[in-house]
Amino acid sequence: MTFTPITPDSATSEMSNGVNGLHKEMDDLHINGNGNSTNGTNGINGTNGRSTLEDGEKKKKRMSRKLSSPMMPSFMVSAPGKVIVFGEHAVVYGKAAIAASVSLRSYLLVTHLSKSKRTVTMQFPDIDLIHTWNIDELPWDIFQQPSKKKYYYDLVTSLDPDLVKAIQPHLTDISLGKSEAERKIHQNSAASFLYLFLSLGSPKSPGCRYTLRSTIPIGAGVGSSASIGVCLAAAMLLQIRTLSGPHPDQPPEEARLQVERINRWAFVAEMCIHGNPSGVDNTVSTHGKAVVYQRTDYKKPPTVTPLWDFPELPLLLVNTRTPKSTAVEVAKVAKLRTTHQELVGSIMDAIDKVTRSAESLIEEEYFDNEETESLRRVGELMTINHGLLSALGVSHPRLERIRELVDHEGYGWSKLTGAGGGGCSISLMKPDIPQEKLDKLERRLDMEGYQTFRTTLGGDGVGVLWPAVLKNGLDEDEEGGMEIDLEGFLNAPGNDGVEKLVGVSGGLDGAEREGWKFWRVESQ
Ligand SMILES: Nc1ncnc2c1ncn2[C@@H]1O[C@H](COP(=O)(O)OP(=O)(O)OP(=O)(O)O)[C@@H](O)[C@H]1O
Numbered sequence: 172m173t174f175t176p177i178t179p180d181s182a183t184s185e186m187s188n189g190v191n192g193l194h195k196e197m198d199d200l201h202i203n204g205n206g207n208s209t210n211g212t213n214g215i216n217g218t219n220g221r222s223t224l225e226d227g228e229k230k231k232k233r234m235s236r237k238l239s240s241p242m243m244p245s246f247m248v249s250a251p252g253k254v255i256v257f258g259e260h261a262v263v264y265g266k267a268a269i270a271a272s273v274s275l276r277s278y279l280l281v282t283h284l285s286k287s288k289r290t291v292t293m294q295f296p297d298i299d300l301i302h303t304w305n306i307d308e309l310p311w312d313i314f315q316q317p318s319k320k321k322y323y324y325d326l327v328t329s330l331d332p333d334l335v336k337a338i339q340p341h342l343t344d345i346s347l348g349k350s351e352a353e354r355k356i357h358q359n360s361a362a363s364f365l366y367l368f369l370s371l372g373s374p375k376s377p378g379c380r381y382t383l384r385s386t387i388p389i390g391a392g393v394g395s396s397a398s399i400g401v402c403l404a405a406a407m408l409l410q411i412r413t414l415s416g417p418h419p420d421q422p423p424e425e426a427r428l429q430v431e432r433i434n435r436w437a438f439v440a441e442m443c444i445h446g447n448p449s450g451v452d453n454t455v456s457t458h459g460k461a462v463v464y465q466r467t468d469y470k471k472p473p474t475v476t477p478l479w480d481f482p483e484l485p486l487l488l489v490n491t492r493t494p495k496s497t498a499v500e501v502a503k504v505a506k507l508r509t510t511h512q513e514l515v516g517s518i519m520d521a522i523d524k525v526t527r528s529a530e531s532l533i534e535e536e537y538f539d540n541e542e543t544e545s546l547r548r549v550g551e552l553m554t555i556n557h558g559l560l561s562a563l564g565v566s567h568p569r570l571e572r573i574r575e576l577v578d579h580e581g582y583g584w585s586k587l588t589g590a591g592g593g594g595c596s597i598s599l600m601k602p603d604i605p606q607e608k609l610d611k612l613e614r615r616l617d618m619e620g621y622q623t624f625r626t627t628l629g630g631d632g633v634g635v636l637w638p639a640v641l642k643n644g645l646d647e648d649e650e651g652g653m654e655i656d657l658e659g660f661l662n663a664p665g666n667d668g669v670e671k672l673v674g675v676s677g678g679l680d681g682a683e684r685e686g687w688k689f690w691r692v693e694s695q
Pocket residue numbers: 295296297298356357359360383384385388389390391392393394395396397399444445452589
C-alpha cells in the first residue's frame with residue numbers, strides 16, 4: 172500500500188467528520204493537541220482552520236466556557252498481535268511474505284483525571300511498569316517548535332534525534348531499583364509512550380492514565396510491541412479528535428484513511444522500540460486481516476498490499492518458550508547463502524512461490540475457511556514452507572517436536588513463524604478433530620513446557636470501546652451495561668480474565684461483543 176499524503180484541506184474536512192463521528196460528547200471538551208489556525212488542522216468545534224481574528228475571539232470565549240465542561244469519559248482501545256503465515260527469511264531477500272492478525276490482543280484503558288491533576292501515568296502491569304510524569308514539566312517547547320512539530324496527519328519515517336534526546340532526562344528515574352535489563356525495557360517502552368504523547372498532545376493535554384494489559388506473549392515474534400503502539404496511537408488520536416468513526420455506515424475509503432493515520436503513528440512507536448522496523452507488524456495490527464508485504468529495495472518503502480478478504484482461520488499458536496534471536500537466525504541464513512548461493516537462491520524462490528500460491532488460493536472465489544479441502548490446501552503450503560525453512564537451518568528441535576505432536580498425529584499442519592530457532596509455531600487445525608483429542612494435545616504440549624493459544628487468524632484490527640462500558644447479554648445491560656473501572660481491569664485474572672472482562676469477542680458464544688467498534692476497511 173502506498174501512503175496517501177493527507178493534505179491540510181482534506182484533514183480539515185475530516186476533522187469535522189471526526190467531531191460528528193464516534194463520540195458526540197467530545198464536542199464539548201477542551202482538548203486538542205495539534206489544533207492551530209495556521210495550517211488548517213484546527214478541528215476544535217469543527218472550524219475550518221482559516222479562522223479570522225473575530226472567530227478567534229469568539230473561539231477563545233467558547234473555549235474558556237468549556238473549561239467547566241465535564242471530564243472526558245474513560246474509553247478503551249484494542250489491537251491484535253500478528254504472525255507471519257508465509258515467507259519469513261525470504262522476505263529479507265526481497266520476496267513476498269503474508270502476515271496476518273491473531274485474536275490475541277492488547278487492551279488499553281484510558282481514564283481521565285480531574286482538571287486540577289496535571290499528571291500523565293503509563294501503567295503496564297504485564298511488565299511491572301508504572302510511571303507518572305507531571306505534564307507541565309515535559310519538554311513541550313522543543314516538540315512544539317515549528318521546525319520540529321509534527322501533526323496528526325504527518326508521515327513520520329524517522330525519529331528526530333533532538334526530540335529523542337529531549338525525552339532522555341524524563342526516563343532517568345523510571346523503575347529505579349529494578350535490574351539494568353528490566354530498566355532498559357521499561358525505558359524503551361516509556362520513550363515510545365512519551366514520543367507519541369509529546370508529538371500528538373499539547374501542554375494543555377488533560378491529565379490522564381493509560382493502563383495496558385495484553386494477552387500476547389512478549390518477545391515471542393507475535394508482534395506484542397506493535398499492538399501496543401497501535402493502541403497508544405489510536406487512543407491519543409481519539410483524544411485530540413482527529414479520527415472519524417468507527418461507525419457502521421462509514422464508507423470503507425474513509426475508514427481506511429483513519430486506520431492509516433493510526434498506522435503511521437504506531438510505526439513511530441515501533442521505531443522507538445526497534446530502531447528500524449519494517450512496518451509489517453504495525454500495519455497488520457492496525458488493519459487486521461492480513462497483508463502481503465514485500466521490500467525489494469531497502470532504500471524505498473515496502474509494498475504492502477492488504478488482503479481485505481482474508482478468511483478467519485482457526486489456529487493453534489504454540490510458544491516454544493525457547494528464546495530466539497532474530498538477528499542470529501537471519502545471519503545463519505546469510506552464511507548458508509554465501510556458501511551455497513545458487514541453492515539457497517532456489518529455496519528463496521520456492522518460498523516465494525509458496526507465498527504467491529497461498530495468496531491466490533485465499534483469494535479464490537470458492538475458498539471456504541470452514542471447508543476441509545480449502546484448509547487442507549493452505550495447510551499443505553504451510554508444511555512445504557516449514558520444510559524449506561528447515562532446509563535453511565532455522566528450525567529447532569522444540570519446533571520439530573510440535574510437528575511430531577500435531578502433524579504426524581494427523582491433527583493439522585504446522586510451521587515455524589517468524590525467525591525460528593525457537594519462538595513460536597503456528598498450526599492450522601483440521602476442522603473435524605474431536606474436542607477431547609484437542610484437549611489431550613494441549614495437555615501434552617503443556618506438560619512438555621510449551622505455551623498454547625487457540626487463536627483465529629485474520630480478525631479485526633484496531634477497535635474502540637467508547638465509552639468504556641460493555642454489554643454482556645446479561646440483566647445489567649438493561650441499566651446501560653457494565654462500566655469498566657480501572658481496578659476491575661487491573662485485577663482481571665490472567666489472559667482469560669482480561670478476555671472475559673473486556674475481550675472483543677466476549678459476546679455470547681464468543682461472538683463479537685456489543686460495544687466494541689471497528690473501522691470496516693473491507694472492500695466488500
Ligand atoms: N504486555 C506488554 N506490556 C508492556 N510492554 C510490552 C508488552 N508487550 C510488549 N511490550 C513492549 O514490547 C517489547 C517487546 O517487543 P519485541 O519486538 O521484542 O517483541 P514482540 O513485539 O513480541 O515480537 P516481534 O517484534 O518479534 O513480533 C517489550 O520489551 C516491551 O517494551
